[in-house]
Amino acid sequence: MDKERIIVGTANFGVRYGLNKIRLQYKEVNQISQILNKNKIHVYDTAQSYGKSEKIIGKLKVKKKVYTKLVIKKTNNQRLEKIIDKLIKASLKNLNTSQIEGIYIHNV
DSSP states (O other), X not given: OXXXXXXXXXXXXXXXXXXXXXXXXXXXXHHHHHHHHHTTOOEEEOOTTSTTHHHHHHHOOSOOEEEEEEOOOOOTTSOHHHXXXXXXXXXXXXXXXXXXXXXXXXXX
């Protein structure tokens, strides 16, 4: 099995999410990430709209590849490129990394 195809969703790392509407505590997230790392699963899916999810992922001391989503709120006087650049820089800072595997736009 190609473990690069397994992507861990992280919405409940930062907000109440899922069937039981739970938000995991950092200790639980860390334990999960250690198990994933031992099993060579390193790909995480997150979003700025998932509360503190990006910051929590940024604190994890495991190998990780991250895909994140941006919500673009364009105002009349801002250029789209500047908005996207600012959002990407915020994600890089939150994730404590210099690289993001991929970026999706949450709203079109």
